[in-house]
Amino acid sequence: MNMKLFAPLDIRGVELKNRIVMSPMCMYSCEDESGRVTDFHKVHYASRAAGQVGLIVVEATAVSPEGRISVNDLGLWDDGHVDGLRELVGLIRSFGSKAGIQIAHAGRKSTVPGTIIAPSAIAFNDKSPVPVEMDADRIRDTREKFVQAAVRAARAGFDVIEIHAAHGYLIHEFLSPLSNRSEDEYGGSAANRFRFLGEIIEGVRSVWQGPLFVRISASDYHPEGLSVEDVLYFVGEMKRRGVDLIDCSSGGLLPVAPPGVGPGYQVAFSSRIRRETGILTGTVGMIADPWQAETILSSEQADLVFLGRELLRDPYWPRRAAKELGVVIEPPRQYQRGWV
Numbered sequence: 001m002n003m004k005l006f007a008p009l010d011i012r013g014v015e016l017k018n019r020i021v022m023s024p025m026c027m028y029s030c031e032d033e034s035g036r037v038t039d040f041h042k043v044h045y046a047s048r049a050a051g052q053v054g055l056i057v058v059e060a061t062a063v064s065p066e067g068r069i070s071v072n073d074l075g076l077w078d079d080g081h082v083d084g085l086r087e088l089v090g091l092i093r094s095f096g097s098k099a100g101i102q103i104a105h106a107g108r109k110s111t112v113p114g115t116i117i118a119p120s121a122i123a124f125n126d127k128s129p130v131p132v133e134m135d136a137d138r139i140r141d142t143r144e145k146f147v148q149a150a151v152r153a154a155r156a157g158f159d160v161i162e163i164h165a166a167h168g169y170l171i172h173e174f175l176s177p178l179s180n181r182s183e184d185e186y187g188g189s190a191a192n193r194f195r196f197l198g199e200i201i202e203g204v205r206s207v208w209q210g211p212l213f214v215r216i217s218a219s220d221y222h223p224e225g226l227s228v229e230d231v232l233y234f235v236g237e238m239k240r241r242g243v244d245l246i247d248c249s250s251g252g253l254l255p256v257a258p259p260g261v262g263p264g265y266q267v268a269f270s271s272r273i274r275r276e277t278g279i280l281t282g283t284v285g286m287i288a289d290p291w292q293a294e295t296i297l298s299s300e301q302a303d304l305v306f307l308g309r310e311l312l313r314d315p316y317w318p319r320r321a322a323k324e325l326g327v328v329i330e331p332p333r334q335y336q337r338g339w340v
Contacts, residue, residue, distance in 0.1 A: 069106045099158050142170070159210060213244065
Protein backbone atom coordinates (compact mmCIF):
# COMPACT_ATOMS: atom_id res chain seq x y z
CA MET A 1 0.00 0.00 0.00
CA ASN A 2 1.30 3.48 -0.86
CA MET A 3 1.35 5.65 2.23
CA LYS A 4 0.97 9.39 1.72
CA LEU A 5 2.81 10.11 5.00
CA PHE A 6 6.05 8.87 3.45
CA ALA A 7 5.53 10.25 -0.03
CA PRO A 8 7.86 13.10 -1.06
CA LEU A 9 6.53 16.59 -1.66
CA ASP A 10 8.14 19.24 -3.86
CA ILE A 11 7.50 22.84 -2.87
CA ARG A 12 9.08 25.47 -5.11
CA GLY A 13 11.92 23.11 -6.06
CA VAL A 14 12.66 21.90 -2.51
CA GLU A 15 11.80 18.23 -2.11
CA LEU A 16 10.75 16.99 1.32
CA LYS A 17 11.39 13.25 1.67
CA ASN A 18 8.17 12.75 3.63
CA ARG A 19 5.19 14.74 4.93
CA ILE A 20 6.29 14.77 8.60
CA VAL A 21 7.21 18.20 9.94
CA MET A 22 8.63 19.17 13.31
CA SER A 23 6.43 22.05 14.38
CA PRO A 24 8.25 25.16 15.64
CA MET A 25 8.26 25.07 19.45
CA CYS A 26 10.05 27.67 21.58
CA MET A 27 12.72 26.13 23.80
CA TYR A 28 13.72 29.30 25.72
CA SER A 29 17.29 28.02 25.87
CA CYS A 30 19.61 30.91 24.95
CA GLU A 31 21.26 31.01 28.35
CA ASP A 32 23.19 34.27 27.93
CA GLU A 33 20.26 36.20 26.40
CA SER A 34 22.27 36.71 23.20
CA GLY A 35 19.81 34.90 20.94
CA ARG A 36 22.57 32.60 19.69
CA VAL A 37 22.36 28.87 19.03
CA THR A 38 23.53 26.68 21.92
CA ASP A 39 24.62 23.05 22.20
CA PHE A 40 21.09 22.23 23.31
CA HIS A 41 19.66 23.45 19.99
CA LYS A 42 22.19 21.39 18.05
CA VAL A 43 21.28 18.18 19.88
CA HIS A 44 17.55 18.93 19.99
CA TYR A 45 17.03 19.56 16.28
CA ALA A 46 19.65 17.16 14.90
CA SER A 47 18.17 14.24 16.86
CA ARG A 48 14.80 14.72 15.15
CA ALA A 49 16.56 14.84 11.79
CA ALA A 50 18.32 11.57 12.67
CA GLY A 51 14.85 10.26 13.46
CA GLN A 52 13.94 10.95 9.80
CA VAL A 53 11.56 13.88 10.15
CA GLY A 54 11.22 15.36 6.67
CA LEU A 55 11.24 19.05 7.62
CA ILE A 56 12.52 20.56 10.86
CA VAL A 57 11.14 24.05 11.51
CA VAL A 58 13.30 25.85 14.06
CA GLU A 59 11.39 27.60 16.81
CA ALA A 60 10.04 31.16 16.69
CA THR A 61 13.16 33.25 16.13
CA ALA A 62 12.91 36.94 16.95
CA VAL A 63 13.47 39.59 14.29
CA SER A 64 14.32 42.17 16.97
CA PRO A 65 15.35 42.12 20.66
CA GLU A 66 12.03 43.61 21.79
CA GLY A 67 10.25 41.05 19.62
CA ARG A 68 11.34 38.11 21.77
CA ILE A 69 8.76 36.26 23.81
CA SER A 70 11.42 35.86 26.51
CA VAL A 71 15.02 36.95 26.96
CA ASN A 72 16.07 33.35 26.23
CA ASP A 73 14.62 33.18 22.70
CA LEU A 74 16.65 32.53 19.57
CA GLY A 75 17.33 35.63 17.49
CA LEU A 76 17.88 36.64 13.89
CA TRP A 77 18.20 40.40 14.35
CA ASP A 78 22.00 40.49 14.06
CA ASP A 79 24.58 39.14 11.62
CA GLY A 80 26.23 37.45 14.60
CA HIS A 81 23.38 34.95 14.72
CA VAL A 82 24.08 33.55 11.27
CA ASP A 83 27.07 31.30 11.95
CA GLY A 84 25.35 29.31 14.70
CA LEU A 85 22.24 28.88 12.61
CA ARG A 86 24.33 27.82 9.61
CA GLU A 87 25.92 25.09 11.74
CA LEU A 88 22.46 24.01 12.89
CA VAL A 89 21.23 23.81 9.29
CA GLY A 90 24.23 21.66 8.39
CA LEU A 91 23.47 19.21 11.19
CA ILE A 92 19.82 18.93 10.15
CA ARG A 93 20.61 18.45 6.47
CA SER A 94 23.33 15.87 7.17
CA PHE A 95 20.54 13.37 7.94
CA GLY A 96 18.56 14.13 4.78
CA SER A 97 16.04 16.45 6.40
CA LYS A 98 15.24 19.95 5.23
CA ALA A 99 15.63 22.92 7.55
CA GLY A 100 13.08 25.68 8.08
CA ILE A 101 12.96 28.63 10.44
CA GLN A 102 10.01 30.56 11.80
CA ILE A 103 10.63 34.32 11.96
CA ALA A 104 8.56 36.12 14.55
CA HIS A 105 7.79 39.16 16.67
CA ALA A 106 5.99 38.70 20.00
CA GLY A 107 4.25 42.09 20.04
CA ARG A 108 2.23 42.62 23.22
CA LYS A 109 3.03 39.08 24.45
CA SER A 110 6.72 39.89 24.86
CA THR A 111 8.04 39.58 28.42
CA VAL A 112 11.40 41.26 27.85
CA PRO A 113 12.28 44.37 29.88
CA GLY A 114 11.61 47.74 28.29
CA THR A 115 9.11 48.97 25.74
CA ILE A 116 6.88 46.45 24.00
CA ILE A 117 4.85 47.33 20.90
CA ALA A 118 1.53 46.41 19.32
CA PRO A 119 -0.96 47.81 16.79
CA SER A 120 -3.02 49.24 19.67
CA ALA A 121 -2.33 50.01 23.32
CA ILE A 122 -4.26 46.99 24.61
CA ALA A 123 -2.59 44.64 27.10
CA PHE A 124 -2.73 40.87 26.58
CA ASN A 125 -4.17 40.33 30.08
CA ASP A 126 -4.45 42.12 33.42
CA LYS A 127 -0.92 41.05 34.39
CA SER A 128 0.72 42.23 31.17
CA PRO A 129 2.10 45.71 30.51
CA VAL A 130 0.24 47.99 28.14
CA PRO A 131 2.14 48.08 24.84
CA VAL A 132 3.08 51.22 22.95
CA GLU A 133 0.86 51.71 19.91
CA MET A 134 2.96 51.48 16.76
CA ASP A 135 3.21 54.59 14.63
CA ALA A 136 4.18 54.65 10.96
CA ASP A 137 7.90 54.67 11.73
CA ARG A 138 7.69 51.66 14.04
CA ILE A 139 5.57 49.77 11.52
CA ARG A 140 8.05 50.48 8.74
CA ASP A 141 11.03 49.58 10.95
CA THR A 142 9.50 46.29 12.13
CA ARG A 143 8.52 45.32 8.60
CA GLU A 144 12.12 45.86 7.49
CA LYS A 145 13.38 43.72 10.38
CA PHE A 146 11.36 40.79 9.05
CA VAL A 147 12.95 41.31 5.65
CA GLN A 148 16.48 41.48 7.07
CA ALA A 149 15.80 38.34 9.12
CA ALA A 150 14.87 36.59 5.88
CA VAL A 151 18.14 37.73 4.31
CA ARG A 152 20.05 36.23 7.24
CA ALA A 153 18.00 33.01 7.07
CA ALA A 154 19.04 32.67 3.43
CA ARG A 155 22.68 33.23 4.36
CA ALA A 156 22.40 30.53 7.02
CA GLY A 157 21.21 28.08 4.34
CA PHE A 158 17.64 27.39 5.42
CA ASP A 159 15.40 25.62 2.92
CA VAL A 160 12.10 27.09 4.17
CA ILE A 161 11.02 30.31 5.89
CA GLU A 162 7.81 30.47 7.89
CA ILE A 163 6.33 33.81 8.97
CA HIS A 164 4.63 33.57 12.36
CA ALA A 165 1.22 35.24 12.06
CA ALA A 166 -0.56 33.22 14.75
CA HIS A 167 -1.01 32.66 18.49
CA GLY A 168 -1.56 36.26 19.49
CA TYR A 169 1.85 37.56 18.51
CA LEU A 170 2.44 40.81 16.64
CA ILE A 171 1.18 39.96 13.14
CA HIS A 172 -1.88 38.19 14.53
CA GLU A 173 -2.52 41.28 16.66
CA PHE A 174 -2.77 43.32 13.46
CA LEU A 175 -5.09 40.79 11.83
CA SER A 176 -7.64 40.54 14.63
CA PRO A 177 -10.18 43.29 15.38
CA LEU A 178 -9.95 42.32 19.05
CA SER A 179 -6.39 43.61 19.30
CA ASN A 180 -6.25 46.10 16.43
CA ARG A 181 -8.28 49.23 17.12
CA SER A 182 -6.12 51.43 14.94
CA GLU A 183 -7.85 54.13 12.91
CA ASP A 184 -5.10 54.49 10.31
CA GLU A 185 -4.49 52.49 7.14
CA TYR A 186 -3.50 49.43 9.21
CA GLY A 187 -6.79 49.14 11.10
CA GLY A 188 -10.51 48.89 10.54
CA SER A 189 -11.37 46.86 7.44
CA ALA A 190 -10.06 43.37 6.81
CA ALA A 191 -7.94 44.74 3.96
CA ASN A 192 -6.36 47.29 6.27
CA ARG A 193 -5.75 44.79 9.05
CA PHE A 194 -4.05 42.49 6.53
CA ARG A 195 -1.83 45.30 5.22
CA PHE A 196 1.04 44.75 7.71
CA LEU A 197 1.31 41.03 6.93
CA GLY A 198 0.90 41.68 3.21
CA GLU A 199 3.79 44.13 3.23
CA ILE A 200 5.96 41.71 5.20
CA ILE A 201 5.24 38.92 2.72
CA GLU A 202 6.09 41.19 -0.20
CA GLY A 203 9.30 42.30 1.49
CA VAL A 204 10.38 38.78 2.33
CA ARG A 205 9.52 37.56 -1.18
CA SER A 206 11.76 40.28 -2.62
CA VAL A 207 14.81 38.71 -0.92
CA TRP A 208 13.77 35.05 -0.64
CA GLN A 209 13.08 32.71 -3.57
CA GLY A 210 12.51 29.49 -1.60
CA PRO A 211 9.37 27.99 -0.07
CA LEU A 212 7.47 30.48 2.09
CA PHE A 213 5.01 29.31 4.74
CA VAL A 214 2.77 31.37 7.02
CA ARG A 215 1.43 30.06 10.33
CA ILE A 216 -2.03 31.45 11.02
CA SER A 217 -4.61 31.20 13.77
CA ALA A 218 -7.76 30.23 11.91
CA SER A 219 -10.03 31.25 14.80
CA ASP A 220 -9.87 33.54 17.81
CA TYR A 221 -12.69 31.54 19.44
CA HIS A 222 -14.54 34.77 20.17
CA PRO A 223 -17.70 36.07 18.46
CA GLU A 224 -16.05 39.41 17.63
CA GLY A 225 -12.67 37.94 16.68
CA LEU A 226 -11.33 36.17 13.63
CA SER A 227 -13.20 33.22 12.18
CA VAL A 228 -12.14 30.87 9.43
CA GLU A 229 -14.27 32.92 7.01
CA ASP A 230 -12.11 35.99 7.75
CA VAL A 231 -8.96 33.94 7.38
CA LEU A 232 -10.01 32.63 3.98
CA TYR A 233 -9.82 36.21 2.68
CA PHE A 234 -6.35 36.65 4.21
CA VAL A 235 -5.16 33.37 2.71
CA GLY A 236 -6.29 34.42 -0.75
CA GLU A 237 -4.22 37.58 -0.39
CA MET A 238 -1.23 35.59 0.86
CA LYS A 239 -1.42 33.18 -2.04
CA ARG A 240 -1.53 36.09 -4.48
CA ARG A 241 1.70 37.43 -2.93
CA GLY A 242 3.59 34.16 -3.30
CA VAL A 243 3.00 32.22 -0.09
CA ASP A 244 3.30 28.49 -0.76
CA LEU A 245 1.74 26.86 2.30
CA ILE A 246 -0.52 27.82 5.22
CA ASP A 247 0.36 26.21 8.54
CA CYS A 248 -3.06 26.06 10.18
CA SER A 249 -3.26 26.56 13.93
CA SER A 250 -5.72 28.54 16.06
CA GLY A 251 -6.20 30.63 19.19
CA GLY A 252 -3.58 32.39 21.28
CA LEU A 253 -4.85 35.96 20.99
CA LEU A 254 -6.80 35.77 24.25
CA PRO A 255 -5.72 34.22 27.56
CA VAL A 256 -8.24 31.38 27.27
CA ALA A 257 -7.90 27.80 26.09
CA PRO A 258 -9.54 26.83 22.79
CA PRO A 259 -12.66 24.69 23.17
CA GLY A 260 -12.74 21.04 22.21
CA VAL A 261 -9.00 20.44 22.34
CA GLY A 262 -8.17 16.89 21.33
CA PRO A 263 -6.34 14.86 18.68
CA GLY A 264 -6.66 16.61 15.33
CA TYR A 265 -8.93 19.36 16.65
CA GLN A 266 -7.59 21.86 14.09
CA VAL A 267 -7.70 19.60 11.02
CA ALA A 268 -11.03 21.06 9.87
CA PHE A 269 -9.38 24.49 9.45
CA SER A 270 -6.66 23.05 7.23
CA SER A 271 -9.17 21.06 5.21
CA ARG A 272 -11.45 24.00 4.51
CA ILE A 273 -8.64 26.43 3.66
CA ARG A 274 -7.06 23.89 1.32
CA ARG A 275 -10.36 23.09 -0.38
CA GLU A 276 -11.58 26.67 -0.83
CA THR A 277 -8.31 28.41 -1.78
CA GLY A 278 -6.32 25.66 -3.48
CA ILE A 279 -3.21 26.45 -1.46
CA LEU A 280 -1.06 23.79 0.22
CA THR A 281 -1.78 23.43 3.94
CA GLY A 282 -0.25 21.88 7.01
CA THR A 283 -2.20 20.82 10.07
CA VAL A 284 -1.11 20.70 13.69
CA GLY A 285 -2.59 19.92 17.08
CA MET A 286 -2.21 16.82 19.24
CA ILE A 287 -1.57 14.51 16.30
CA ALA A 288 0.20 11.44 17.62
CA ASP A 289 -1.20 8.30 15.97
CA PRO A 290 0.43 7.32 12.64
CA TRP A 291 -2.85 6.11 11.15
CA GLN A 292 -4.51 9.39 12.07
CA ALA A 293 -1.70 11.29 10.32
CA GLU A 294 -1.99 9.06 7.26
CA THR A 295 -5.78 9.48 7.11
CA ILE A 296 -5.47 13.28 7.24
CA LEU A 297 -3.13 13.24 4.25
CA SER A 298 -4.79 10.51 2.19
CA SER A 299 -8.19 12.22 2.56
CA GLU A 300 -6.60 15.46 1.32
CA GLN A 301 -7.32 17.47 4.45
CA ALA A 302 -3.70 18.67 4.50
CA ASP A 303 -0.44 18.28 2.61
CA LEU A 304 1.87 18.19 5.64
CA VAL A 305 1.41 17.03 9.21
CA PHE A 306 3.13 19.16 11.84
CA LEU A 307 4.01 17.31 15.05
CA GLY A 308 4.87 19.16 18.25
CA ARG A 309 4.66 17.48 21.62
CA GLU A 310 4.75 14.00 20.09
CA LEU A 311 8.23 14.71 18.70
CA LEU A 312 9.32 15.96 22.11
CA ARG A 313 8.26 12.59 23.50
CA ASP A 314 9.70 10.54 20.64
CA PRO A 315 12.39 11.95 18.31
CA TYR A 316 12.12 8.73 16.30
CA TRP A 317 8.38 8.92 15.68
CA PRO A 318 8.86 8.46 11.90
CA ARG A 319 10.42 5.05 12.58
CA ARG A 320 7.45 4.01 14.72
CA ALA A 321 5.02 5.37 12.14
CA ALA A 322 6.74 3.48 9.33
CA LYS A 323 6.58 0.22 11.28
CA GLU A 324 2.87 0.66 12.05
CA LEU A 325 2.06 1.58 8.45
CA GLY A 326 4.19 -1.17 6.93
CA VAL A 327 6.64 1.17 5.23
CA VAL A 328 10.40 0.68 5.04
CA ILE A 329 12.47 3.84 5.57
CA GLU A 330 16.23 4.15 5.57
CA PRO A 331 17.84 4.90 8.94
CA PRO A 332 21.13 6.70 9.46
CA ARG A 333 23.74 4.09 8.53
CA GLN A 334 25.05 4.05 12.09
CA TYR A 335 21.64 2.84 13.33
CA GLN A 336 20.95 0.12 10.77
CA ARG A 337 21.62 -2.79 13.12
CA GLY A 338 18.93 -1.64 15.55
CA TRP A 339 16.41 0.06 13.28
CA VAL A 340 14.16 -2.87 12.34
